[in-house]
Amino acid sequence: MRISTKISQVKPSATLAVSAKAMELRAQGRDIISLSVGEPDFDTPQHIRDAAKQALDDGFTRYTQVPGIPELRDAVAQYFNSHYGTNAKADCTIVTNGGKQALYNLLLCLLNPGEEVLIPGPYWVSYPAMVELADGVPVTVSAPASKGFKIDVEQLEAARTEKTRVLILNSPSNPTGAQYTEAELFAIAEWAVAHDVFIISDEIYDQLVYGSAGSVSLSSFWEKHPEHVAVVNGLSKSFAMTGWRIGYALAHPDLIKAMSRVQSQSTSNICSIAQRAALAALTGPTDMLEDMRQAFVRRRDKAMAIVSGWKGVVCPKPEGAFYLFPDVSALYGERFADSASLCTLLLEEAGVATVPGVAFGDDNCIRFSYALADETVEKALKKIEAVLYK
CATH class of the missing domain: 3.90.1150.10 (Aspartate Aminotransferase, domain 1)
Incomplete structure (x- = not known):
């Protein structure tokens, strides 16, 4: 065929x-x-499962707003506000079918054919394929084990060309578990803004950090430079909800609207039951x-x-x-x-x-x-x- x-x-x-x-x-x-x-x-924690069961009993089984029900979008904004001190609003968020869809929607909205995306290597397996599906060109910037699997500004600058449009950062990293310090992360972000390179910060493991410094996010940097940064996260890892397929993104409201247009023509809203479960996860106990x-x-x-x-x-x-x-x-x-x-x-x-x-x-x-x-x-x-x- x-x-x-x-x-x-x-x-x-x-x-x-x-x-x-x-x-x-x-x-x-x-x-x-x-x-x-x-x-x-x-x-998956019991209170989250209970919320899903209650949603079924309530008949909450119909279409919802494409970017997510309002209360869940607000809960996503409050997650960033409470954990990272931002002042995000619901219109800066979108709920997606796992973090994968948030990443893919972003790339579709940001890339024109032939534009390049810098991807620190080792990288999560889906990044290059997503870039190619969005008609972009993945460019790997590699850091070996001897460097702790972390790239620096000098390497990024050496890889940058006039076609460079996006940089994907993933900290903590899949597959290495490496985490950038705040100083390292913000130095890279400052370089990106200076050269008009958009940053997609994949922070799906932000609550699974074991160092003394704790979680580090670019969400506070997003607040200062909303036209240059988007943060992707989700509930799969931290809340043991892989099969529920709940991701979300924090971005400029105009970019959120563009992502919603893509989502409206691909999947529409994510599962209504999963959205109620996600709301319970983000607003309930986290012990x-x-x-x-x-x-x-x-x-x-x-x-x-x-x-x-x-x-x-x-x-x-x-x-x-x-x-x-x-x-x-x-x-x-x-x-x-x-x-x-x-x-x-x-x-x-x-x-x-x-x-x-x-x-x-x-x-x-x-x-x-x-x-x-x-x-x-x-x-x-x-x-x-x-x-x-x-």
């Missing part, structure tokens, strides 16, 4: 592909541990966030204690999210020559699903999530170790 050239060139999500392979092997009776998908193993943070810190430290003992492997300690991204390139040889062949070997011999670093723009590394029970993570890493040094 004839498929358009644009879509034919888009690669499927590597993380979802690995997860599908793991499920296929499980269906065949294999004992597979999947460290491939970034999904908390916690249940479970600290419980999740403490669990992830414990798992990270246990995982780091194992990985740091792997000879020839370099793995900066993540400060947020729930991933390790070790550089294993010193072990490449006849048994596995790159990240893809290594991950295939780990799945086949160790029964552990991981994601090759090449999907994130760094073939020296592999990614695994520690968003699983402590004993499961430890068991999986021991299995990986046995294969690495077989």
Whole structure:
């Protein structure tokens, strides 16, 4: 069948592909541990589930406003106001089908064909594909493990051209867990504004930060430069609501209107039931966030204690999210020559699903999530170790 050239060139999500392979092997009776998908193993908090059930009982099952029900948009604005001291209003927000749609809508609204988007690498797998679908050109600005997986202004300036339109920042990072300090983040933002480069700040892991500095957001910078910054966030990670598909964005009201036009022609509003659940999440108790943070810190430290003992492997300690991204390139040889062949070997011999670093723009590394029970993570890493040094 004839498929358009644009879509034919888009690669499927590597993380979802690995997860599908793991499920296929499980269906065949294999004992597979999947460290491939970034999904908390916690249940969605009860008060959020109760709100969804109540919405059903109330018959709240019809179309809503495309950018979200007013009270939810206001709750999104209040989230930024209470956490980061902004003075955002509801008309500066939009609710989307996961953070992915917020990112995609932004790129569609910001890019003209051929314009370039700077993407710090390692990067989340979907950024380049989204840019290409929006007729833009992704330009990777890479930082290795030796630099803590963080880029700086000098690298960005070296990569900037007259076609540079957008910079995507992701802190804490998927896949590395690296978090920029406020000084680092604001230095990059000042550079971007000075050169008329629009910043999309993906802050989906902002509540899963483990360093002493706490969460850092560009939302306060957005308030000073609303025509140069948009902040993307959502409930998937911090509230264990991956399947609910609730994302949101903070941006200039004119940009929000443009994003709403895109959304009106693609998906319309997000699920009405999910919106009521999201409202409960943003306005209800948040004590479970600290419980999740403490669990992830414990798992990270246990995982780091194992990985740091792997000879020839370099793995900066993540400060947020729930991933390790070790550089294993010193072990490449006849048994596995790159990240893809290594991950295939780990799945086949160790029964552990991981994601090759090449999907994130760094073939020296592999990614695994520690968003699983402590004993499961430890068991999986021991299995990986046995294969690495077989």
